[in-house]
Amino acid sequence: MKQEIRFILNGEHVSLNVDPSRTLLDVLREDLGLTGTKKGCDEGDCGACTVLIAGKPINSCLTPMGKINGQEVLTIEGLGDPEQLHPLQEAFLKVGAVQCGYCTPGMLLSAKAILDINPQPTEAEIRDSIAGNLCRCTGYTKIVEAIKYAANLLEGRS
Numbered sequence: 001m002k003q004e005i006r007f008i009l010n011g012e013h014v015s016l017n018v019d020p021s022r023t024l025l026d027v028l029r030e031d032l033g034l035t036g037t038k039k040g041c042d043e044g045d046c047g048a049c050t051v052l053i054a055g056k057p058i059n060s061c062l063t064p065m066g067k068i069n070g071q072e073v074l075t076i077e078g079l080g081d082p083e084q085l086h087p088l089q090e091a092f093l094k095v096g097a098v099q100c101g102y103c104t105p106g107m108l109l110s111a112k113a114i115l116d117i118n119p120q121p122t123e124a125e126i127r128d129s130i131a132g133n134l135c136r137c138t139g140y141t142k143i144v145e146a147i148k149y150a151a152n153l154l155e156g157r158s
C-alpha cells in the first residue's frame with residue numbers, strides 16, 4: 001500500500017506517494033529521473049548507489065522509502081552542476097580520477113562525507129572512507145589523490 005513520504009532532496013521539499021518498501025535508489029531513478037545515482041550490484045556490495053542521508057553515506061539500494069520520511073537526502077545532482085562544479089568534481093577531473101565514471105557519483109558523495117567532518121584526512125582515512133565504493137578502473141590511486149586535492153581546494157577557499 002502506498003504511503004505519503006516527505007523528505008528534503010537536494011535542498012528541496014519533496015512529497016511522494018509511494019510503496020514504502022520500494023528502495024530509495026529505484027524511486028530516485030525511476031520516479032524522479034535522478035539517474036546520477038547508479039545501480040550496480042543492487043545488493044549493498046558496490047557503493048555505486050551511495051547517497052548522503054543527514055550527511056552520512058548510505059547504500060540507497062538497501063534503503064526502503066519508509067526510512068526516508070523526514071530525512072535530508074543529497075544525491076550527486078545536488079553536489080554541483082556543469083556551470084558550477086563542486087571542488088571534488090573539479091579535483092576528480094583535474095587529477096584524472098574518472099575513467100568509465102560508473103563509481104564516480106558514489107565516490108564523490110563518500111568523499112564529501114569525510115571532508116565535511118575531517119577537512120584534511122590522512123591517506124588511510126580517505127581509503128577507509130571509500131572502502132565501500134568499488135572501482136573497477138582506476139586502482140584507487142587517482143581517486144585518493146583527487147580527494148586530497150579537493151581537500152586543499154576547499155581549505156584554500158574557506
Ligand code: FES
Nearest residue numbers: 040041042047061
Ligand atoms: S547498487 Fe547499491 S551497493 Fe551496489
Ligand code: FES
Nearest residue numbers: 100103135136137
Ligand atoms: S571509473 Fe570505472 S568503476 Fe570507477
